[in-house]
Amino acid sequence: xxxxxxxxxxLRRLMLITVLIALTGCATExxxxxxxxxxxxxEAAAAGSEWLETGDLLEQAQQAASxxxxxxxxxxxxxxxxxxxxxxxxxxHEADNWAGRVVK
Amino acid sequence: MRKAxxxxxxxxxxxxxxxxxLAGPEEDRLALVAxxxxxxxxxxxxxxxxxxxxxxxxxxxxxxEIEEFPPYEFAVERxxxxxxxxxxxxxxxxxxxxxxxxxxxxxxxxxxxxxGEVITLELAINDCRIENxxxxxxxDSSEMIDLTAYLAFEARGTKVDVRVPxxxxxxxxxxxxxxxxxxxxxGQLNFACADCHxxxxxxxxxxxRLSASIGHTTHFPVYRSKLGGMISxxxxxxGCIRDVRAKPFELQSTQYRNLEYFxxxxxxxxxxxxxxxxx
Numbered sequence: 001x002x003x004x005x006x007x008x009x010x011l012r013r014l015m016l017i018t019v020l021i022a023l024t025g026c027a028t029e030x031x032x033x034x035x036x037x038x039x040x041x042x043e044a045a046a047a048g049s050e051w052l053e054t055g056d057l058l059e060q061a062q063q064a065a066s067x068x069x070x071x072x073x074x075x076x077x078x079x080x081x082x083x084x085x086x087x088x089x090x091x092x093h094e095a096d097n098w099a100g101r102v103v104k
Numbered sequence: 105m106r107k108a109x110x111x112x113x114x115x116x117x118x119x120x121x122x123x124x125x126l127a128g129p130e131e132d133r134l135a136l137v138a139x140x141x142x143x144x145x146x147x148x149x150x151x152x153x154x155x156x157x158x159x160x161x162x163x164x165x166x167x168x169e170i171e172e173f174p175p176y177e178f179a180v181e182r183x184x185x186x187x188x189x190x191x192x193x194x195x196x197x198x199x200x201x202x203x204x205x206x207x208x209x210x211x212x213x214x215x216x217x218x219x220g221e222v223i224t225l226e227l228a229i230n231d232c233r234i235e236n237x238x239x240x241x242x243x244d245s246s247e248m249i250d251l252t253a254y255l256a257f258e259a260r261g262t263k264v265d266v267r268v269p270x271x272x273x274x275x276x277x278x279x280x281x282x283x284x285x286x287x288x289x290x291g292q293l294n295f296a297c298a299d300c301h302x303x304x305x306x307x308x309x310x311x312x313r314l315s316a317s318i319g320h321t322t323h324f325p326v327y328r329s330k331l332g333g334m335i336s337x338x339x340x341x342x343g344c345i346r347d348v349r350a351k352p353f354e355l356q357s358t359q360y361r362n363l364e365y366f367x368x369x370x371x372x373x374x375x376x377x378x379x380x381x382x383x
Contacts, residue, residue: 094289
């Protein structure tokens with residue numbers, strides 16, 4: 001009887017530790033993705049091509065993370081990353097193509 | 105064989121595009137004027153200073169009625185008072201400008217060799233204040249708008265004559281930077297300024313028609329009915345940038361000053377007719 005109780009407690013502790021590790025892992029993964037998205041946003045800004053809401057999305061992602069709503073935070077970071085990547089591609093494309101639009 | 109012939113063709117095409125991009129300011133201006141005169145053959149050149157009201161006759165009649173009691177008059181009056189009021193050390197703003205009152209507006213934008221930058225009227229006003237130990241004005245403050253409205257009013261009837269000196273590579277670089285900005289697509293909607301105001305000028309965008317590039321800078325600051333207040337040219341730039349869902353730049357940033365330099369050059373030969381009234 002005493003042994004069964006001890007086993008149950010150990011199992012519960014193990015589950016708690018697993019959840020904590022998973023949560024910490026998610027938080028770390030969020031930080032990694034956030035930093036990457038922020039780096040891309042900054043690159044787009046340096047190219048003069050940042051889109052309107054990329055910075056706001058990153059801010060909202062941080063707020064969601066601070067509420068421990070990691071699913072929402074990850075989704076927001078992903079949208080910001082996509083926008084920043086597109087803005088960088090746009091700048092590179094325009095570097096080669098703007099001159100073709102000048103009225104002759 | 106066909107492939108071999110295509111390669112020199114592609115090189116020639118690339119060189120032509122490059123040459124077009126590097127055409128001088130006057131070639132650019134003449135090409136743009138010719139573009140709009142071909143597109144709107146019934147509109148005299150001078151009329152382009154009236155922006156969309158040169159193109160849209162319905163909007164023009166409303167505008168003419170608004171002009172009977174101009175909503176920008178209060179700004180002009182406040183600007184006159186500010187201009188005539190001495191700074192605390194007794195200096196007048198007029199002392200900082202080497203021109204008669206009606207010609208001050210037309211001195212800007214210009215390229216300043218010493219700083220290697222485009223100087224706008226707003227920057228010159230603030231430089232004057234700083235030289236006389238006064239804090240600079242916020243670029244979209246009512247004081248700055250009022251002062252520029254007054255100077256625009258006094259300049260009415262004089263002609264835009266922006267210079268890009270041949271012997272100043274920095275000036276040409278600033279002009280080219282503004283031109284590149286104007287023709288580059290940006291934002292989530294992937295639009296260039298030129299997409300609306302060159303390619304699609306005169307066409308409808310929702311309930312409004314798009315104005316032509318030439319004449320864009322002659323009438324600022326303007327009273328905008330939809331905002332119920334005055335705005336500067338660069339605030340308008342920021343509005344357009346936001347409309348295509350790109351992040352706007354700071355007012356009087358290098359990007360906007362270079363853009364103003366290019367776009368003002370495109371209006372050379374038109375009359376300064378600010379301040380204006382717009383929807």
